[in-house]
Amino acid sequence: MAAVPALPVSLSGRFKGSFAYFTIKDRLPQILTRVIDTLHRHKNEFFEEHGEVRGVEAEKRAISFLSKLRNELQTDKPVTPLEDELPDAALWNQYLDYQRNLPNGNGEPSWFQSPWLYVECYMYRRIHAALAQNPPIDNFDVFKEGKAQNFFESQEAVIALCTYFQELLKNIKDLDEKQLQEELFKLLQVSLWGNKCDLSFSAGEDSSQKSSPLQSLENMVPYILVNDMEKVWSLLVNAKKNRTERSNVRVDIILDNAGFELVSDLVLADFLLSSKLADEVYFHGKSIPWYVSDTTKHDFNWTIKQLGSANHMWMSRCGINWEGNLKKGVWVFHDHMFWTLPHDFSSMSEVASDLYAELQKSNLLLFKGDLNYRKLTGDRKWEYSVPFHQALNKFHPAPLCSLRTLKSDTQVGLKPGQGEQIQASESEWMVSGKYGVVQFDAGL
Numbered sequence: 001m002a003a004v005p006a007l008p009v010s011l012s013g014r015f016k017g018s019f020a021y022f023t024i025k026d027r028l029p030q031i032l033t034r035v036i037d038t039l040h041r042h043k044n045e046f047f048e049e050h051g052e053v054r055g056v057e058a059e060k061r062a063i064s065f066l067s068k069l070r071n072e073l074q075t076d077k078p079v080t081p082l083e084d085e086l087p088d089a090a091l092w093n094q095y096l097d098y099q100r101n102l103p104n105g106n107g108e109p110s111w112f113q114s115p116w117l118y119v120e121c122y123m124y125r126r127i128h129a130a131l132a133q134n135p136p137i138d139n140f141d142v143f144k145e146g147k148a149q150n151f152f153e154s155q156e157a158v159i160a161l162c163t164y165f166q167e168l169l170k171n172i173k174d175l176d177e178k179q180l181q182e183e184l185f186k187l188l189q190v191s192l193w194g195n196k197c198d199l200s201f202s203a204g205e206d207s208s209q210k211s212s213p214l215q216s217l218e219n220m221v222p223y224i225l226v227n228d229m230e231k232v233w234s235l236l237v238n239a240k241k242n243r244t245e246r247s248n249v250r251v252d253i254i255l256d257n258a259g260f261e262l263v264s265d266l267v268l269a270d271f272l273l274s275s276k277l278a279d280e281v282y283f284h285g286k287s288i289p290w291y292v293s294d295t296t297k298h299d300f301n302w303t304i305k306q307l308g309s310a311n312h313m314w315m316s317r318c319g320i321n322w323e324g325n326l327k328k329g330v331w332v333f334h335d336h337m338f339w340t341l342p343h344d345f346s347s348m349s350e351v352a353s354d355l356y357a358e359l360q361k362s363n364l365l366l367f368k369g370d371l372n373y374r375k376l377t378g379d380r381k382w383e384y385s386v387p388f389h390q391a392l393n394k395f396h397p398a399p400l401c402s403l404r405t406l407k408s409d410t411q412v413g414l415k416p417g418q419g420e421q422i423q424a425s426e427s428e429w430m431v432s433g434k435y436g437v438v439q440f441d442a443g444l
C-alpha cells in the first residue's frame with residue numbers, strides 16, 4: 001500500500017511575522033474592542049428595554065467577560081474549556097482535549113501557539129458566550145449593525161445587480177446554451193468578487209461594494225488564479241440532461257458574508273433555478289454570529305425582506321420572488337452547529353454525520369469565501385502546487401467548488417511556479433483579497 005503523505009503543519013501565531021501572527025496580535029484584539037464599544041453604545045437601549053438591574057447589569061457582565069477574553073488573548077494564556085451550557089460546548093471541550101493531546105502539539109493550547117483556525121474560531125465562540133450567558137441581552141447580535149451598514153452602503157451595486165438580473169430574466173427562455181454559459185460565468189464571478197467585501201477582514205471597517213459589480217469583470221479575469229468555471233458548467237449541464245422526474249438537480253451554497261456578497265449569492269441561486277440548471281437550492285448559514293459578517297438565519301431573512309420592501313422596482317422584484325422561492329420550498333435555508341465549530345471539513349463525516357449525509361444529496365456544493373477555503377484545506381502550510389483533491393483530505397460528500405478571494409496565506413492547486421512567480425513581485429498576494437479562485441473538485 002502506498003504510504004499516506006503526512007499533513008503539513010497548521011498555520012499558527014507561533015510563526016512570527018506570518019499573517020496568522022499579525023491577525024492574532026492586532027486584528028483580533030481590534031475586533032474585540034469594537035465588540036465592547038458596540039455594547040457600550042447600546043447601553044441606553046438595554047436600559048430602556050430591560051431596566052437598570054437586568055439590562056445594564058447584563059451589559060456590564062458581558063463587557064467584563066470580553067475584556068478578560070482580550071487580555072487572555074494578548075498575553076497568550078492557555079485556551080480554557082467553555083463553561084457555558086450551550087449545545088455545542090461539549091464538542092468544543094473535546095476539541096480542546098484533542099489539541100492538548102496532538103503528538104506534534106506545542107504544549108498546552110494557547111492563543112499564539114495553537115493552530116490559528118482553532119483559536120480564531122474559539123474567539124468568536126467566546127464572544128457568543130459573553131452574550132448568550134447574559135439574559136436578557138442573550139439574543140443581541142453584536143455584529144448586526146455592521147452587516148446592515150454593509151448592505152445599505154452597497155445599495156448602488158445591489159441596484160445594478162438586481163436590474164441587470166431582472167432584464168436577463170425577461171429573455172432567459174430564449175438564450176441558447178452558449179449564452180446561458182456566459183451568464184452563469186458572469187454571475188459566478190460576481191459572487192466570487194462579492195467575497196471581497198467581508199468585515200472581519202477589515203476589522204469591521206467599511207468594506208462595502210461601491211461600484212457596479214458587473215462592469216469590471218473582464219479586467220479581473222487575470223486575477224482568478226484557478227478558474228474551473230467550465231467544469232461547473234459541464235457538471236450542471238450534464239446533471240440537467242440526466243435529470244429524471246424523481247431526481248431533482250440540487251445545488252447547495254455554503255454561505256459566507258451578509259451584505260453585498262449575500263445578494264450576489266442569491267442572484268446566482270435565482271439564476272440557477274430560472275435557467276433550469278437546478279431545481280432546488282439549499283443555503284447553509286451560521287447558527288451564531290460569526291467572523292463579524294457571516295450570514296445567520298436572521299440576516300438571510302432580513303436581507304430578503306429589505307429587498308422586497310425596497311423603493312426600487314427591480315430590487316423589490318428580486319426580494320418578492322425570493323420570498324416566493326422560500327415559500328414554495330425550492331429554496332431552503334439550513335443552519336448547522338458544525339459550521340461554527342473549530343473543526344476543518346475533513347472531520348465532518350465523523351463530527352456531524354447528519355450534515356455530511358445531507359450534503360451527499362447535492363449535485364454541487366458551492367463553498368463561499370476564505371474561511372470555508374481554510375476549512376476545506378485544513379488551514380495548513382501546503383505547497384502551492386499540491387492538488388486541491390489531496391488538500392481536501394477525504395472530504396468528498398459531493399462535487400464541490402470553492403469561490404474564494406485570497407485573504408489568508410494558504411493556497412493549493414496552482415500550476416508549478418505560479419505561486420512563486422506572483423510572490424516575487426507582490427508579497428501581499430495571498431492576503432490582499434485582490435486574487436481569487438473558482439476551484440472545483442469532482443469528488444471520489
Ligand SMILES: O=P(O)(O)OC[C@H]1O[C@](O)(CO)[C@@H](O)[C@@H]1O
Nearest residue numbers: 198200201369370371372407408
Ligand atoms: O469572510 P471570509 O471570506 O471567510 O474571510 C474571513 C476572513 O477572516 C480571516 O479569518 C481573518 O481573520 C481571514 O481568513 C479572512 O480574511
Ligand SMILES: [Mn+2]
Nearest residue numbers: 198256257291
Ligand atoms: Mn466571512
